[in-house]
Amino acid sequence: xxxxxxxxxxxxxxxxxxxxxxxxxxxxxxxxxxxxxxxxxxxxxxxxxxxxxxxxxxxxxxxxxx
Amino acid sequence: xxxxxxxxxxxxxxxxxxxxxxxxxxxxxxxxxxxxxxxxxxxxxxxxxxxxxxxxxxxxxxxxxxxxxxxxxxxxxxxxxxxxxxxxxxxxxxxxxxxxxxxxxxxxxxxxxxxxxxxxxxxxxxxxxxxxxxxxxxxxxxxxxxxxxxxxxxxxxxxxxxxxxxxxxxxxxxxxxxxxxxxxxxxxxxxxxxxxxxxxxxxxxxxxxxxxxxxxxxxxxxxxxxxxxxxxxxxxxxxxxxxx
Numbered sequence: 001x002x003x004x005x006x007x008x009x010x011x012x013x014x015x016x017x018x019x020x021x022x023x024x025x026x027x028x029x030x031x032x033x034x035x036x037x038x039x040x041x042x043x044x045x046x047x048x049x050x051x052x053x054x055x056x057x058x059x060x061x062x063x064x065x066x
Numbered sequence: 067x068x069x070x071x072x073x074x075x076x077x078x079x080x081x082x083x084x085x086x087x088x089x090x091x092x093x094x095x096x097x098x099x100x101x102x103x104x105x106x107x108x109x110x111x112x113x114x115x116x117x118x119x120x121x122x123x124x125x126x127x128x129x130x131x132x133x134x135x136x137x138x139x140x141x142x143x144x145x146x147x148x149x150x151x152x153x154x155x156x157x158x159x160x161x162x163x164x165x166x167x168x169x170x171x172x173x174x175x176x177x178x179x180x181x182x183x184x185x186x187x188x189x190x191x192x193x194x195x196x197x198x199x200x201x202x203x204x205x206x207x208x209x210x211x212x213x214x215x216x217x218x219x220x221x222x223x224x225x226x227x228x229x230x231x232x233x234x235x236x237x238x239x240x241x242x243x244x245x246x247x248x249x250x251x252x253x254x255x256x257x258x259x260x261x262x263x264x265x266x267x268x269x270x271x272x273x274x275x276x277x278x279x280x281x282x283x284x285x286x287x288x289x290x291x292x293x294x295x296x297x298x299x300x301x302x303x304x305x306x307x308x309x310x
Binding site for chain 2: 057
């Protein structure tokens with residue numbers, strides 16, 4: 001059923017947009033090293049690159065921070 | 067108006083609005099953030115004198131300030147995509163109203179539901195506030211507050227439309243909206259309180275929170291305005307009813 005629905009361009013575009021948006025929001029506002037762990041291993045958790053890079057933005061946009 | 071076209075419009079409006087918000091944050095809020103970080107450093111230093119070395123920085127302050135603009139731009143673009151999709155669901159069939167008005171109304175709803183209602187329970191904190199041990203729990207509560215906020219605003223929107231269709235007078239429509247938003251706020255209030263101690267001076271905290279609200283106003287205001295302008299522009303070449 002879902003494969004059939006996804007052939008509708010509006011539904012497909014909407015689904016992709018939601019997935020892209022949620023992924024980007026997670027990366028900029030919530031990630032605590034999870035996204036880079038598959039690439040960098042334990043270093044991603046300790047250095048927390050995405051968090052540190054977006055640190056000021058997270059605080060200012062109201063996301064919980066360390 | 068097709069869904070992919072509205073998504074493109076949302077993405078463009080969101081990226082621009084996020085960039086505006088980031089530049090505003092850079093100009094207006096960075097001094098406050100910098101002051102909070104300096105206090106945090108002094109505080110940490112006083113506590114770890116002779117003990118473990120102070121937390122080492124992964125990125126310099128300059129890189130983090132650039133990261134602020136990147137973060138708001140990416141956030142804006144993401145919110146813009148979702149905005150375009152919601153707009154498609156709520157308005158694409160309703161051609162009686164102008165895109166400018168529709169976009170501003172939806173942006174105001176987004177500001178209240180996504181940001182303002184959760185902010186009333188979990189206001190933004192400057193650097194130096196927040197216990198790393200509670201960050202997951204605080205994040206979960208914050209996300210739950212956003213869900214309740216969006217749900218409340220969405221329900222209020224839907225109720226107003228239903229009541230209008232039934233021919234109820236405007237005061238009834240608006241009071242029903244207010245009641246639903248207050249109920250959502252009451253739900254948010256029942257979420258667990260943030261118990262982390264706040265040790266930054268009150269004036270700095272107040273200033274930071276005001277700047278956080280202002281940044282979100284720039285973000286949502288910019289999103290609604292740019293999206294609305296793009297919609298008005300799209301209407302110009304062909305008359306409203308002739309467009310796809």
